[in-house]
Amino acid sequence: MMFGYGDEWWVLLLYPVLLWVPFGPFVMGGLGVWCARRPGPWPWLWTVLLPLEPVGASAAVIVLPWSQPTRTDDLVGYLLVYVAGITVLPWVLGYGTTRVVRAVRARRGRGGAV
Structure with a gap:
């Protein structure tokens, strides 16, 4: 029994939500770099x-x-802040930054100007 009621087990599903707010952008940025x-x-x-x-x-x-x-x-505020801002944007930044850095390094390595 949690909080005095036997049917409030679903609150355990909300603990990852609380952890996703501070750590989610870093995790998604790392996943973007990995991809x-x-x-x-x-x-x-x-x-x-x-x-x-x-x-x-x-x-x-x-x-x-x-x-x-x-x-x-x-609903629009949730989609903009939680989905786009915390989840999608850090992934796009990690992925895009890594791709740009790799492209610049490859271009310099092919005999481009210093």
Whole structure:
């Protein structure tokens, strides 16, 4: 029994959500670098599976109160901050930065100007 009720086991699904806020951008940035350095199915699979639980659990909390209509501005704010800002943007920055650095180094290595 947690918090005095036997049916509140689902709160355990929200602990990764709390950890995803401070550590998620660093994890997703690292996954973006991993995807850029080692192309293949495993980095891409981990990129999708790792944030699935924290993002999915928090999305369920936003959408599930069926008794009240979901407010569009809350949903848009969640998608912009939690999904795009914490999850997607750091991955894109890590992936893009690594690809640009590798391209610049390859260009210099082919006999380009110093």
